[in-house]
Amino acid sequence: MLPEDDQEREGLFLHWAFDNRYTHQPTERVLVQAYEGLAREVASELVADEERLAMVMPCSPSGADDATCFEEFVRTFGRRAFRRALTDEEVALMMPLMEQAQADDDFNVAIDLALRAFLQAPDFLYRVEIGTPLEGHEGVRTLDGYAIATRMALFLWGTGPSDELLDLAESGALLTADGRREAAFDMLQDSQALDQVDRFHALWLGYRQLPHSPELTTSMRLETRGLIERVVFTEDAPYMDLFRATDTFIDARLAEHYGMTLPGDEPAFVEYEDTGRGGILAHGSVLGAFSTGGDTSTTRRGIHVRERLLCQMIPPPPPTVNVDDIPETNCKRSEEHTSELQSRISS
Numbered sequence: 001m002l003p004e005d006d007q008e009r010e011g012l013f014l015h016w017a018f019d020n021r022y023t024h025q026p027t028e029r030v031l032v033q034a035y036e037g038l039a040r041e042v043a044s045e046l047v048a049d050e051e052r053l054a055m056v057m058p059c060s061p062s063g064a065d066d067a068t069c070f071e072e073f074v075r076t077f078g079r080r081a082f083r084r085a086l087t088d089e090e091v092a093l094m095m096p097l098m099e100q101a102q103a104d105d106d107f108n109v110a111i112d113l114a115l116r117a118f119l120q121a122p123d124f125l126y127r128v129e130i131g132t133p134l135e136g137h138e139g140v141r142t143l144d145g146y147a148i149a150t151r152m153a154l155f156l157w158g159t160g161p162s163d164e165l166l167d168l169a170e171s172g173a174l175l176t177a178d179g180r181r182e183a184a185f186d187m188l189q190d191s192q193a194l195d196q197v198d199r200f201h202a203l204w205l206g207y208r209q210l211p212h213s214p215e216l217t218t219s220m221r222l223e224t225r226g227l228i229e230r231v232v233f234t235e236d237a238p239y240m241d242l243f244r245a246t247d248t249f250i251d252a253r254l255a256e257h258y259g260m261t262l263p264g265d266e267p268a269f270v271e272y273e274d275t276g277r278g279g280i281l282a283h284g285s286v287l288g289a290f291s292t293g294g295d296t297s298t299t300r301r302g303i304h305v306r307e308r309l310l311c312q313m314i315p316p317p318p319p320t321v322n323v324d325d326i327p328e329t330n331c332k333r334s335e336e337h338t339s340e341l342q343s344r345i346s347s
Contacts, residue, residue: 064104083149146170156184157196158192201228224286248272249270252265
């Protein structure tokens with residue numbers, strides 16, 4: 001049982017839309033069966049495509065009984081799948097698959113079976129890099145180079161480590177702060193880094209799925225991605241510029257939707273001018289994520305700001321509240337605030 005404070009934080013985070021929470025991903029029979037079917041399909045399609053198969057094969061087999069080439073494949077592909085070097089025992093477990101290849105006189109039969117095994121293995125499907133206990137420090141664990149490479153890749157790219165990153169892990173380069181920093185800067189030059197940062201903001205601010213047409217949704221996502229790319233990657237500007245930007249990245253479709261003027265035919269950054277808008281919170285993607293689809297919803301947007309920006313959990317209304325009176329009450333308060341504001345402006 002979690003302590004009371006931790007329970008509250010757990011409840012808070014349940015409201016967030018991040019999709020990598022293990023508590024939301026139980027392993028059920030139907031999921032296991034789906035993995036099996038998917039692994040079979042992927043393996044079959046790969047071995048049937050010579051060009052794609054060549055991308056994962058480290059050697060060319062001399063025949064259906066080329067055990068040396070098969071072992072090389074198991075070690076290289078296994079390292080990619082398990083995000084670490086395979087042990088000799090793990091390799092030995094795969095070698096009997098050659099018997100089926102020899103029986104069918106087809107080397108690719110062994111590749112097909114090996115791919116199915118790798119793609120269903122727990123070491124591929126789950127994050128198993130938990131490290132080893134550090135003697136004399138309860139609750140503290142040390143990570144080897146491969147575990148560090150995996151964490152860096154999943155954090156910065158949203159996928160497993162590349163061969164180059166695994167090479168750094170094997171060499172021990174990631175065991176120092178300078179080595180990790182150098183590797184991280186190199187990883188940030190990869191387009192996967194922008195994809196991952198864009199995806200993080202889409203989940204955090206709730207605009208991964210929008211209630212608009214596919215065309216308008218694409219334009220809104222392009223707008224927000226453009227600002228993220230400029231602030232985080234191109235200009236390496238202060239992060240708060242994401243919320244203070246006085247211009248926005250729009251295409252022709254979004255220019256028409258916003259009533260703005262695009263200076264040319266290509267998407268470009270355009271000043272908001274005197275509209276009072278600014279930053280990512282004024283983007284249609286963020287505003288549309290917490291609307292009702294056809295209209296705005298100040299209540300939903302208020303909860304959105306409180307929970308996702310201020311990290312404050314909003315409890316459900318108490319049972320004594322008459323929700324039928326809320327719309328009328330809100331209208332009256334809005335009229336009162338509007339009247340008071342107009343009075344102040346006049347005076």
